[in-house]
Amino acid sequence: xxxxxxxxxxxxxxxxxxxxxxxxxxxxxxxxxxxxxxxxxxxxxxxxxxxxxxxxxxxxxxxxxxxxxxxxxxxxxxxx
Numbered sequence: 001x002x003x004x005x006x007x008x009x010x011x012x013x014x015x016x017x018x019x020x021x022x023x024x025x026x027x028x029x030x031x032x033x034x035x036x037x038x039x040x041x042x043x044x045x046x047x048x049x050x051x052x053x054x055x056x057x058x059x060x061x062x063x064x065x066x067x068x069x070x071x072x073x074x075x076x077x078x079x080x
Contacts, residue, residue, distance in 0.1 A: 004053075005044050005045070006072060008044070009071060010067075012067050018060075021064060023060070026056055031047075033045070034046075
């Protein structure tokens with residue numbers, strides 16, 4: 001399996017609560033893993049395939065009313 005990581009950005013600041021709630025619930029379901037950078041607090045989503053990012057984006061929009069986009073991250077492995 002090929003792990004993939006991307007920064008997640010809130011595209012509608014008025015929907016921050018909805019985005020956070022949606023991310024928390026989706027991560028609890030095991031859709032992906034959420035990491036937070038210690039130095040700046042940015043959220044990173046880790047998945048096992050690129051399609052999962054589309055699934056997360058779709059579900060956030062249609063189930064939680066929140067929208068997001070992604071930025072590439074130069075990571076290959078997460079350690080905690």
